[in-house]
Amino acid sequence: MKVLVIGGAGYIGSHVVKEMMKAGHEVTVFDNLSSGLRCNLFPKNDFIYGNILIERDLDQAFARGFDAFVHLAAFKAAGESMVEPEKYSINNITGTLNIMNAAVKHNCKKMIFSSSAAVFGSPEYLPIDEDHPKNPENYYGFTKLEIERFMNWYDQLRGMRFAALRYFNAAGYDPEGEIRGLEQNPANLLPRVMEVAAGMKSGMKVFGTDYDTRDGTCIRDYVHVTDLARAHVMALDYITKNDKSLTVNLGTEKGTTVKEIIDAARKITGKEIPSEDVERRPGDPACLYATSKRAKELLGWEPKYSDVDTLVKTTWEVYR
Numbered sequence: 001m002k003v004l005v006i007g008g009a010g011y012i013g014s015h016v017v018k019e020m021m022k023a024g025h026e027v028t029v030f031d032n033l034s035s036g037l038r039c040n041l042f043p044k045n046d047f048i049y050g051n052i053l054i055e056r057d058l059d060q061a062f063a064r065g066f067d068a069f070v071h072l073a074a075f076k077a078a079g080e081s082m083v084e085p086e087k088y089s090i091n092n093i094t095g096t097l098n099i100m101n102a103a104v105k106h107n108c109k110k111m112i113f114s115s116s117a118a119v120f121g122s123p124e125y126l127p128i129d130e131d132h133p134k135n136p137e138n139y140y141g142f143t144k145l146e147i148e149r150f151m152n153w154y155d156q157l158r159g160m161r162f163a164a165l166r167y168f169n170a171a172g173y174d175p176e177g178e179i180r181g182l183e184q185n186p187a188n189l190l191p192r193v194m195e196v197a198a199g200m201k202s203g204m205k206v207f208g209t210d211y212d213t214r215d216g217t218c219i220r221d222y223v224h225v226t227d228l229a230r231a232h233v234m235a236l237d238y239i240t241k242n243d244k245s246l247t248v249n250l251g252t253e254k255g256t257t258v259k260e261i262i263d264a265a266r267k268i269t270g271k272e273i274p275s276e277d278v279e280r281r282p283g284d285p286a287c288l289y290a291t292s293k294r295a296k297e298l299l300g301w302e303p304k305y306s307d308v309d310t311l312v313k314t315t316w317e318v319y320r
């Protein structure tokens with residue numbers, strides 16, 4: 001299929017492009033390089049330098065004729081979204097509506113969307129399944145949930161079949177070492193640990209060591225970015241074969257503690273990685289992890305690279 005990957009020069013997008021190409025799809029990347037990197041582009045792909053806030057850019061891109069598109073272009077800093085909500089309204093919501101309208105106009109009616117665990121807010125039970133109540137606790141999560149609702153309406157009214165993929169914590173890098181562009185402004189734990197290991201920062205803080213978890217630190221669900229990328233290919237197959245939309249969580253069903261990540265990083269990098277135990281951060285739940293039973297049943301998706309050692313090793317290969 002001819003697939004347009006919007007945000008394909010970014011961290012997750014570049015991995016999606018690689019898996020789409022491996023599956024035999026013909027990929028074009030659309031990106032304004034605001035946080036994406038030229039070095040993440042594959043020479044084999046067409047690249048359109050464009051902005052999802054400029055309707056003409058999207059119109060011209062979709063006019064080339066695509067069977068499907070993946071939409072990853074967004075701002076993603078939950079904390080920032082609480083102080084600058086307008087930025088998130090414009091790029092995430094207006095940008096997405098621009099994309100959906102251009103796609104419908106040019107009859108491109110298969111959409112794979114990067115949603116997020118942030119649509120759920122604090123867990124009411126674990127593991128989090130797709131039916132868990134949705135009470136986003138930051139504006140970023142709200143934008144993702146609203147877009148899921150828009151997609152449901154466009155499905156009904158315009159026959160736009162979509163896959164909403166709710167990523168938990170994306171981590172790791174291409175196990176084949178081909179994609180090496182560093183994620184810009186990462187907010188997750190692993191890149192922070194790597195920055196210390198690589199000497200870019202002198203130390204790090206562990207927020208809260210008195211949680212009711214196996215070692216007192218928070219538990220999160222880290223999913224290897226290549227596993228996430230594989231799910232996009234499977235989701236495209238699913239919506240194509242079944243002519244039916246899909247919303248799934250992508251997690252590993254087993255969380256990892258902050259200390260387990262730091263210990264694995266010390267072992268694998270051989271670096272000291274100085275860390276300081278400090279107070280909890282307000283609003284950080286003790287545990288957050290997902291069941292991916294539905295993704296397994298419907299897509300046959302199972303994580304292959306999301307064990308702690310592979311996550312750390314593939315990230316260290318890029319940071320070292």
Ligand SMILES: NC(=O)c1ccc[n+]([C@@H]2O[C@H](COP(=O)([O-])OP(=O)(O)OC[C@H]3O[C@@H](n4cnc5c(N)ncnc54)[C@H](O)[C@@H]3O)[C@@H](O)[C@H]2O)c1
Binds near residue numbers: 006013031074184
């Ligand atoms: N990284 C995670 O842990 C995580 C978790 C859940 C969901 N997500 C979602 O996955 C998607 C990709 O995240 P990522 O981590 O790869 O981030 P990223 O910042 O590396 O990628 C986003 C890409 O979109 C492009 N972009 C942004 N605004 C644009 C615009 N106006 N026009 C054209 N291109 C634009 C950027 O240049 C970049 O290449 C985002 O939608 C994010 O919300 C990420």
